[in-house]
Amino acid sequence: MADTPLAHSPDAGSRFAHRRRFPRFAFDAQAEMSDPLIQLRVLGRVTEISVGGCFVAAPDPPAVSSVVQLVLEHNDESFSTWARVLYDRSGSGVGLRFIAIAPDQAKILATWLRALEGI
Numbered sequence: 270m271a272d273t274p275l276a277h278s279p280d281a282g283s284r285f286a287h288r289r290r291f292p293r294f295a296f297d298a299q300a301e302m303s304d305p306l307i308q309l310r311v312l313g314r315v316t317e318i319s320v321g322g323c324f325v326a327a328p329d330p331p332a333v334s335s336v337v338q339l340v341l342e343h344n345d346e347s348f349s350t351w352a353r354v355l356y357d358r359s360g361s362g363v364g365l366r367f368i369a370i371a372p373d374q375a376k377i378l379a380t381w382l383r384a385l386e387g388i
Contacts, residue, residue: 290321291319291320291321292319293317293318294317294319294385294386295316295317296315296317296385297314297316298315298318298343299315299341299342300312300313300314300315300323300327300340300341301339302327302330302331302338302352302365303337303340304331304336304337309331309337311327311329311331311337313326313330314326314327318381318385320382321366321367322364322365322367323364323365323367324358324363324365325339325365326361331354331363332354332357333354333355333363334354335353336353336354336368337352337353337354337365339351339352339365346377348378349371349374350367351368352365352367352368
């Protein structure tokens with residue numbers, strides 16, 4: 270997917286906005302982060318999403334640098350990819366970077382982002 274300019278989310282003025290590669294959008298989806306090797310399964314809610322990743326609000330998220338299988342459910346569609354935990358906002362959730370997105374999954378993500386852009 271091309272790096273097309275997208276409308277900025279309400280958090281664009283935050284202290285991290287200048288470091289972000291992709292604009293974020295407010296988003297609401299169920300999220301599941303899992304790692305079968307360590308028997309990890311964490312449920313949460315996506316509150317922000319971009320081409321490169323998302324923020325998942327979760328009470329007991331995986332540790333920073335963990336790689337998890339991520340499944341998002343939104344409007345009867347499912348998006349699945351691997352993701353790395355980039356940061357932890359104590360008590361509120363984690364920022365994830367998508368990695369190894371399969372082409373069919375990239376299409377789902379692109380559809381969601383186009384809808385958020387209003388295209």
